[in-house]
Amino acid sequence: MGIxxxxxxxxxPHLFRTEYRKIVSVLCRRFGFDQMEIAEDIASDxxxxxxxxxxxxxxxxxxxxxxYNVAKNKAxxxxxxxxxxxxxxxxxxxxxxxxxxxxxxxxxxxxxxDSQLQMMFAICQPIISAEAQIGLSLRILCGFGIEEIADAFxxxxxxxxxxxxxxxxxLREEKIKIELxxxxxxxxxxxxxxxxxxxxxxxxxYSVSQNNTxxxxxxxxxxxxxxxxxxxxxxxxxxxxxxxxxxxxxxxRFDARLDKNGELVLYEDQDPNLWNADLISKGxxxxxxxxxxxxxxxxxxxxxxxxxxxxKADTKEKWESILQFYNRLLQIAYSPIAALxxxxxxxxxxxxxxxxxxxxxxxxxxxxxxFMLLGELYTGIDNEKAISNFKTAFSLAKTQADKRAIQKxxxxx
Amino acid sequence: MEAPSPExxxxxxxxxxxxxxxxxxxxxxxxxxxxxxxxxxLKPNNVITDGPYAEIKETIAGFIVIKAKDFDEAVxxxxxxxxxxxxxxxxxxxxxxxxxxxx
Numbered sequence: 001m002g003i004x005x006x007x008x009x010x011x012x013p014h015l016f017r018t019e020y021r022k023i024v025s026v027l028c029r030r031f032g033f034d035q036m037e038i039a040e041d042i043a044s045d046x047x048x049x050x051x052x053x054x055x056x057x058x059x060x061x062x063x064x065x066x067x068y069n070v071a072k073n074k075a076x077x078x079x080x081x082x083x084x085x086x087x088x089x090x091x092x093x094x095x096x097x098x099x100x101x102x103x104x105x106x107x108x109x110x111x112x113x114d115s116q117l118q119m120m121f122a123i124c125q126p127i128i129s130a131e132a133q134i135g136l137s138l139r140i141l142c143g144f145g146i147e148e149i150a151d152a153f154x155x156x157x158x159x160x161x162x163x164x165x166x167x168x169x170x171l172r173e174e175k176i177k178i179e180l181x182x183x184x185x186x187x188x189x190x191x192x193x194x195x196x197x198x199x200x201x202x203x204x205x206y207s208v209s210q211n212n213t214x215x216x217x218x219x220x221x222x223x224x225x226x227x228x229x230x231x232x233x234x235x236x237x238x239x240x241x242x243x244x245x246x247x248x249x250x251x252x253r254f255d256a257r258l259d260k261n262g263e264l265v266l267y268e269d270q271d272p273n274l275w276n277a278d279l280i281s282k283g284x285x286x287x288x289x290x291x292x293x294x295x296x297x298x299x300x301x302x303x304x305x306x307x308x309x310x311x312k313a314d315t316k317e318k319w320e321s322i323l324q325f326y327n328r329l330l331q332i333a334y335s336p337i338a339a340l341x342x343x344x345x346x347x348x349x350x351x352x353x354x355x356x357x358x359x360x361x362x363x364x365x366x367x368x369x370x371f372m373l374l375g376e377l378y379t380g381i382d383n384e385k386a387i388s389n390f391k392t393a394f395s396l397a398k399t400q401a402d403k404r405a406i407q408k409x410x411x412x413x
Numbered sequence: 414m415e416a417p418s419p420e421x422x423x424x425x426x427x428x429x430x431x432x433x434x435x436x437x438x439x440x441x442x443x444x445x446x447x448x449x450x451x452x453x454x455l456k457p458n459n460v461i462t463d464g465p466y467a468e469i470k471e472t473i474a475g476f477i478v479i480k481a482k483d484f485d486e487a488v489x490x491x492x493x494x495x496x497x498x499x500x501x502x503x504x505x506x507x508x509x510x511x512x513x514x515x516x
Contacts, residue, residue, distance in 0.1 A: 324427075327434025331442050339438040346431070358435050 012054070015063060016047055020143035023071045025115035026107055028140070029178045030075070033122070033171050038078060040140075046071040068107040075105045114180075116141060117232055120225060122178045124193040125171065132167035133196045134203060135160060142221040151214055152203055186234060193229070194243050194299065197222050201247050205254075212262065216254060223247050230286075241290035242299035248283030249306035252276040264401050272312040280310045301329040305341075319348035336364050340373050352377050368396035368406075375409060383413050428495035436479055436490055445477030484508065 020043050027039035049070055050063075060066040123136045131153070138144040138152070150160045181189040204218025226244045229235040256274035259265050287303050304325045308318050326342035339362055347355030356377050364370040371393035378386035387410060394406045417425065436442045450472065454462045474496065481487035487506050496502045 320427075323434070324430055327430045327437065330434060330437035334437060334440045334442075339440070342434060342438050346434075350431070358438065361435070361439050363439065 011059060011063065012047060012051055015050075015067065017143050019064060019067055020044075020047065021141055022112045022116065023067070023107070024140055024143075025119045026105065026112055027071070027075055029115040029118055030105060032178065033168070033176060036168055036172075042071060042074045042078065045074055072105040072107065113228070113232075115178075117228060117235065118178045118180055120193055120228070121181060121189055122171070122176050124196040125174075125176060126192050127174055127176075128167045128170050130196070130199055132163050132170075133192070134200050135164050136167050137196055137200060137225070138218075138221070139164060141225060144217075144221075148214055148217075152218055180234065183234065187237065187239075190229075190235065190237060190240065194226075194239060197225050198243060198247075198299075200225070201250070205250055212258065219247070219251055219254065223251065230289075238290045238293045238295065239297035239299050241286045242297055242303045245283045245285075245287035245290055246299055246303035246306050248279050248286060249303065249310050252279035252283065252310060264405070266405060267309070275310060283307065283310070296328070296332075298329060298333040301325045301332075305329070314348070316349070319345055323349040336362075336367055337369065340364065340367070340369050344373060344376070347377055352381055356381075366396070368393045368398070368402065371396065372406060372409075375406075379409075379413065387413050425495065428498070432493055432495050433477065435493070436477070441480045441490065443478045443480050445475065445479075447475035448473055478509065 023043040023046060024039050027042055028036055031039050046067055050067060054060070054063075119140055120137070123140060124133050128136070135149055135153070138149050139146070144152075146157050146160050146164075150157045153160065201219050201222035204215045204220075204222065223244065226240060226247065229237075229240045230244060252275050253267075253270065255276070256270040256272075257265055283303070284307070287307060290300055290303065302325075305322050308322050308325075311318055323342065323345040326338060326345055330338055330342060343355050343359045343362065346358055356374070359370075359374055359377060362370065371389045375386045375389035375393060378389060380386075390406055390410045390413075394403055394410070397403045397406055433442065433445075452463075456462070479487060479490055481490060484506070487508075491504050491506050494504045496504055
């Protein structure tokens with residue numbers, strides 16, 4: 001009995017992670033956003049029923065099929081209750097009780113896949129905030145618990161619940177349909193979907209959350225969602241492949257970025273032997289797939305930069321390539337971090353002097369990375385200036401990890 | 414004039430890209446592109462000729478639209494344009510005016 005409980009204990013969270021999102025997507029698509037909460041309730045209930053039943057009777061032969069059956073029955077009951085209610089309140093709608101026959105819930109692999117893709121497009125809408133898009137994606141598309149989402153965002157369950165509730169209201173108000181966009185608008189509609197996937201990945205990759213397992217899961221989920229887009233021929237576009245390549249390249253350094261104590265290891269101090277060669281080659285594969293069409297997205301450029309970052313050797317070619325990618329990236333998507341990184345690449349590809357002159361034009365004096373860059377550039381040219389810039393960076397740095405990294409630089413000089 | 418070698422051309426392109434990248438890094442780039450030397454010239458009465466260089470010496474190599482707070486800043490950004498390293502080349506700075514924008 002004890003062993004059985006332990007098995008169930010491990011099996012159910014696992015199945016929750018892989019199956020909850022599928023059931024929710026299929027039910028949401030069937031019910032519409034109006035009854036999104038009911039879809040979520042039915043899916044949660046299904047797992048509750050499983051926990052109780054499997055604890056007593058043991059785990060069924062095919063747990064997934066068992067879950068789907070229970071979910072189907074619960075959904076059917078719900079639809080039937082709904083139609084009985086409707087026929088009593090509004091007898092004239094009685095003829096539409098074809099819903100009764102249409103109560104069959106389709107949990108075939110094809111429909112699960114279609115439903116998840118459609119939900120992706122339905123949730124990733126600029127009308128709700130980026131945070132809410134990520135939160136809803138984590139809940140509906142990735143099957144994360146509210147507590148895990150709160151942990152990823154370093155906030156509490158209540159805040160996340162409120163955020164998700166408001167986002168769902170908004171989707172209802174705007175009458176967002178759960179469907180795949182048609183071919184002519186796919187590129188446009190993919191834009192917010194890719195932004196959300198990228199944010200989801202970054203949330204995992206750069207998050208201040210200490211929970212490393214959750215962080216890694218966020219990255220893997222982002223990659224899984226992106227892979228789903230690639231597996232569908234309508235959404236298998238160059239920019240989607242570029243984004244997946246970018247994420248593979250970054251993910252290859254996931255383990256090398258943290259030391260035994262969970263402290264961040266800077267790129268230059270990382271051991272390339274810890275970089276995952278398999279993930280790097282997958283990134284290369286998808287970057288190749290991205291090289292078609294005539295549009296150069298920011299993901300192409302970032303993937304190009306990320307590729308070169310997987311090459312540790314300090315060659316002229318590496319830095320010249322990175323510099324030119326940044327030159328173009330900044331033209332289509334400016335960000336302070338890209339501007340700083342571009343200036344660093346300039347110092348490597350051209351000269352430190354030229355980079356210092358360019359850095360001084362950047363006007364990013366609130367940013368501690370700006371002073372770290374200047375400190376780096378002045379090192380070896382004017383060490384006193386280097387130290388004073390590192391000290392300014394130290395005073396502006398917000399996290400202890402950043403302060404420690406800067407202090408190390410000062411100590412070296 | 415001798416045509417530049419591929420290596421020279423590549424060097425010019427790099428200088429140009431680095432210059433544009435520098436403007437973009439200051440978040441002051443807003444658009445623009447190089448222009449091919451191929452073109453057509455249209456004149457009144459439906460006259461179309463290959464060109465545009467048959468009759469005039471000057472050609473436009475490209476244009477860039479930047480965001481500058483005033484004319485002086487625009488001029489100082491333009492001063493670094495590597496085109497100016499070439500004898501006889503000029504860079505012209507103009508303010509963009511439009512029906513929607515009178516200032």
